[in-house]
Amino acid sequence: MAEPGIDYAAIFNALPNGVALLTPQLVYLDVNEAYLRLAGRQRRELIGRYVFDAFPDNPGNPQVSSVRDLHESLERVIATGERDVMPLQRYDVQPAGRPGRWEERYWIIINIPLRGADGKVTAIVHRVEELTEYVRAVRGRGESEGERAMKIQAELYTRSRELQDLNQRLRRAHARERxxxxxxxxxxxxxxxxxxxxxxxxxxxxxxxxxxxxxxxxxxxxxxxxxxxxxxxxxxxxxxxxxxxxxxxxxxxxxxxxxxxxxxxxxxxxxxxxxxxxxxxxxxxxxxxxxxxxxxxxxxxxxxxxxxxxxxxxxxxxxxxxxxxxxxxxxxxxxxxxxxxxxxxxxxxxxxxxxxxxxxxxxxxxxxxxxxxxxxxxxxxxxxxxxxxxxxxxxxxxxxxxxxxxxxxxx
CATH class of the missing domain: 3.60.40.10 (PPM-type phosphatase domain)
Known part of the structure; x- marks a missing residue:
């Protein structure tokens, strides 16, 4: 039967997580409303721009390797055609209209390939979830930087394993039903x-x-x-x-x-x-x-x-x-x-x-x-x-x- 008309653009914009669509050249094709809110940007500031021109590294904190890490993740996706889940990242962001100022922000980033009929990656779904408030809450408990990082990573790993196990069980159940x-x-x-x-x-x-x-x-x-x-x-x-x-x-x-x-x-x-x-x-x-x-x-x-x-x-x-x-x-x-x-x-x-x-x-x-x-x-x-x-x-x-x-x- 024919599917009912579905407004995929409306669904894209209504997603609660920030999602951007990138070309293999890492240029913004589209972004949803949640992404714009997280980034503090307007569409005209992103569409058609190179990702790292829109969001460069914080020059005042050379120890942060967020641009390098994100670039490597995106390149892996293009080369392998497989999704890449990045660990917790510190990626500082310049507030709109405040040049020279940087806000310390923490993110979980998932990069997902979209492949064409020939199997080549034609676009990348770039999904971001901000965990800045969570990191600040952990800091407020007076733990060391290393302890905080270990707890965050452990919790994220546990969540990831739970989701993977659930997906495997669903796939087995669907295969059996089929x-x-x-x-x-x-x-x-x-x-x-x-x-x-x-x-x-x-x-x-x-x-x-x-x-x-x-x-x-x-x-x-x-x-x-x-x-x-x-x-x-x-x-x-x-x-x-x-x-x-x-x-x-x-x-x-x-x-x-x-x-x-x-x-x-x-x-x-x-x-x-x-x-x-x-x-x-x-x-x-x-x-x-x-x-x-x-x-x-x-x-x-x-x-x-x-x-x-x-x-x-x-x-x-x-x-x-x-x-x-x-x-x-x-x-x-x-x-x-x-x-x-x-x-x-x-x-x-x-x-x-x-x-x-x-x-x-x-x-x-x-x-x-x-x-x-x-x-x-x-x-x-x-x-x-x-x-x-x-x-x-x-x-x-x-x-x-x-x-x-x-x-x-x-x-």
Whole structure:
């Protein structure tokens, strides 16, 4: 499913920690409001400036090596592509409008790389957290400089270890959930096989993110006469819960397809069933009844991307004339629509889930255009080869953030 619109700029500015975005040349690209407050600067004083021109070392305290240490950290990030967490740093700052004056300040700094498709660092997230008041509080207890430093470092190390342990436990839990959810999904989805004497190529790729798996389904149902029903769907949500909801909805639609005269009524029956299933809200699905006796496809969609019909001449028709809102969206309607289109022998019908075409921050039409272009490059290809080609051309090589199901059948 498409993500709701997210204002990432607003989130960046609302972060409680100071965060700056730097180029590999260590020039400010952007800073959030918390960073400006900590630094006592305005945006125009930072954007486009070299970091160490904006914040030079304190010449009155040559023992402080903050500029050197920060520069080495940033260079390590660029060279290795790995994040670098700096220990507690004294980095004195000149108050705005008070040249020659320096304030003693203490910081924890984390530098995080952002990598491009080629793996090279394209920017650095520079996060700072001020601990000046904490250091002053420790000093107020009359401890020596060495004792204060040791206590601060020990506490920071303990916090860091706790966070690392928590992250490891979460990763293990997510990996286990992914493993179980995928096994459950595999058990519920039908294996590729001829249906009613017709073969469909089926491809499924789980999301590379452990948290984003198991909401998609596909199904092929043999119907009386020389007919079959083909469906795909997408449950909102991920993990075991989504896999369970997916299994219930797929089975319900399969049963409804066998006892209703057409896809619209099958979706209406599914919607009534979905109303009783927690987690089924806003599920999308599309189902097509293919009839070889009449050479027609009758289809209906509940908020799902349109099936694509590749004609023998290499052109593509998107079946988008019978689309209504997703399931259980509480929208009054007299009945779901359906449409019928003819097909000629040698045409290829493709049904898919949105992981194949949708990309974050991109209009869905761009993804549909990619799909159409991919299909038109492979006219006359058999179903299995076409399915492989489409998956290879449309899925990102560095992994995808959503499940993807694809069913391709030659008519």
């Amino acid at each position: 493993e179980v959810a995928l096994a459950l999904q595999e058990a519920m989805l039908p294996p590729p096989r001829p249906v009613g004497g017709h073969y469909a190529a089926v491809r499924y790729r789980p999301a590379t993110d452990a948290l984003n798996v198991c909401g998609d389904w596909y199904d092929l149902i043999e119907l009386p006469g020389d007919r079959i029903a083909v469906s795909v769907g997408d449950v909102v949500g991920h993990g075991l819960r989504a896999a369970g909801v997916m299994g219930q909805l797929r089975s319900a639609l399969s049963a409804a397809s066998r006892v209703t005269p057409g896809p619209a009524l099958a979706l209406e029956a599914l919607e009534r069933y979905a109303d009783s299933i927690e987690g089924a809200e806003t599920t999308t699905a599309v189902i097509a009844f293919i009839d070889w006796a009449t050479h027609t496809i009758t289809y209906s969609s509940a908020g799902h991307p349109p099936p694509a019909l590749l004609l023998p001449d290499g052109s593509v028709r998107l079946l988008d004339q019978a689309t209504d809102p997703p399931l259980d969206t509480a929208i009054d309607q007299e009945g779901r629509p359906e449409a019928t289109v003819p097909f000629t022998e040698g045409s290829i019908l493709s049904l898919y889930t949105d992981g194949l075409i949708e990309r974050r921050g991109e209009d869905i039409d761009a993804g549909l255009t990619r799909l159409v272009d991919s299909l038109t490059r492979h006219p006359g290809t058999d179903s299995a080869a076409l399915a492989d080609a489409v998956m290879a051309e449309l899925l990102p090589p560095d992994g995808h953030t959503d499940d993807t199901a694809l069913v391709v059948i030659r008519l």
